[in-house]
Amino acid sequence: MTERQPTAMNSHHNSLAWNAGWAAAVQRPSMGFHKNWAEEGFADQTVRQTVRVTGAGTRARIKLSNRYGTAPLEVSGASLARAGTGAAVAAGSVRPLTFDGAASVRIPAGGEVYSDPAEVTVAALESLTVSLYFAGPTGPATFHAQAWATAYRAAGAQLGEVDPVVFGETSVSWYYLAAVELADGGPARRDTVVLFGDSITDGFGSTVDADRRYSDALAERLAAGGRPLRVLNLGIGGNLLRSDSPWFGESARARFDREVLAQPGVRSVVVLVGLNDIGFSEVDLPTYKPNPDNSAEQLIAGYRDLIDRGHAAGVRVVGGTILPFKGSEYHTPVAEAKRRAVNEWIRTAGAFDAVADFAAALADPADPDALRSAYDSGDFKHPDDAGYRVMAEAVDPDTL
Template sequence: MSASRRTRTLLTTGAAAAALGTAALVLPHAEPAVSAQPARTAAAVDAGRPVDQVGTWATAPDTTVLQLDGQTVRNIVRTSVGGTDLRISLSNAFGSEPVTFDSVWVGRTAEGAAVKPGTNQRLTFSGSTSVTVPVGAEVLSDPVAGDVPAQSTLAVSIHVVGDPGTVSGHKLAHQTNYISTAGDHAAQESGEAFTTTTTSYAWVESAVVEVPEQVDTVVALGDSITDGDKSTTSANRRWPNYLAQRLAAQPRPLQYGVMNLGISGNRVLADGPGVSAQARFDRDVLAQPDVRTVVVMEGVNDLRWDLATKPSDLINAYRQLIARGHARGICVVGGTMTPWEGGSRWSAERDALRRQVNDWIRTSGEFDAVVDFDAAIRDPQRPARMLPAYDSGDHLHPGDAGYAAMANAVDLKDLECRR
């Protein structure tokens, strides 16, 4: 078990599962009826073995441009590892004023904005159905008893009281989400009230489940390439999604929850789209539940915008992230930067810096392991350029096939690193 635990300060830590009554949230791949079991299922969490909380889904909080007033947002999220006793984390980290969530529900998805009948369950926060979250804070729900299988698609519906001001969330979700007409529609199974679509997430930050203690969390920290830019919208084809599919097929001791903490445009050395990777490392990596390993693949935007003008600029920043991860017992895996000749702000000089930094990532031995994303998707005949079959068309971001190739480049044994 990793030495890292969920240590961020939460507005609420949750009440006992028994306080939620006997309703169970069952989210299977098939269509069985809602479970009648009163609490944990999954064979009583593998016959009573010790359990941990792990992250089964996440998105990195930032500011959004959403403008809401007394409406309901239905966020669609995809789990990675299966577990029990689902909790949902909501964030007001970048809000402009306190926000009150007075109706939050989670169920499994049907078509569009609809929720499958009989699956929608109300979330509580320390036993209350309403919670006010201060600016800069977040809140973790009480557990919803029942199973959440791997690779499940959930609808997290959130109603807010009044005008919430700046909405914390995730601007480029690459997922169709839904906004209702005015009023609380969170409990409704029908999607009829959700007349507006958005490709941003609102307030929802993570989904946490209980699993046997040998299962841990992997965090993917990165920029738009981790965020899945140019992947097929609503198809879950980011490289962390493909990695989660590979891990779900493994025996339980080799499974992990996968949390995607990519932000499009993010940088290591300075704020821009999102605060810098160095500034958000504590919140987005160290504070996640039971983290075993973080895969760091970030730096190309520092090169593109001339924030890094020599290899040591990025190398020294990587060393800081490695040291901070190691201090918490977390394995830090380095991902090489992918090629982008022909793409925005490419130059031979910037590519030379990329290759020098990549050589250090591969050969320094300072990371616990290396994923050579560069080698996985570059054109062997023109190594400064992405292989055309993997190129989304903008020569900077992979398409679906490229993201699959990146996930396949991860040696799953490297995620087993223990410190």
């Protein structure tokens, strides 16, 4: 078993220029919003996960994360394939993955590892399937809670072109998989746009397995307009700008450098966060802890911090206004006053390089404090598929 040190990368990977393909923000194991396998982990099981990439390439590698593991993680085998339907893969497309030439790898607690390159030809907006076998037991799993995509689990080693019926269990989270990067033999490109924030960026309320998040809609819009930028979604449901949460990830401020600025070829970021900092303080539920009473001025200071760090790295920072949420459990006169103050600052202060006015685009014309019903997923604060398309339209491609 080959062991990797945290954030180590094999030297022969440097012969290829790697570009972004797909990424997800990883979280510590928790119950999350729905049943998942993070706390139980895996033992003599294969987990199969499909992701849609927003770039093209003829080589691919994956990044696996054991960031929140308390012990080394042993990955007994892995494979990459072009996606089929459900748990199926495209015939003849399965490629075994290796790690420094070995079929298995041990990732230290807190560490991550890249696979060796695998030959696979994939176009932008096509999907790849990653299968991971754990002879196990893994213990609790580093994961991404709200994938809005189905993961499949099977008993035993099922890395190849097997009958998809063996994958009889499903989840809607991603496990250990943090990124897919692509190479095409050309140079590295500075063409990555990161969408960064909370559940609205993550895609809460969008249709599972349909790729209807606002990140998907933006990638499609850019490609259709002849500007095929690589769009990465680094949202986490429930994420806070200023506070870490056991359920909803490290704060946006804490994860900004590694999940935005460290992405390959990052040129711009759209920041949409702060709704939960406002809303959690209005609701006394265990899942909404910590819930400090942040002022609008404290949130603005948090945005300025992200802007300063982005600019220091040569990255454009676009500010997204906080969507209306009247009718939700978050909404009180105090919360609404904070939202209005924060949005007024985002629109007028000139601190961001540009503004994506999501609030104006999705507000009810008859009641600007509420989401337009045609764009509401049903909880008065998260858009539906149509709303996410409108959000994508609110981003000016020239600002990216």
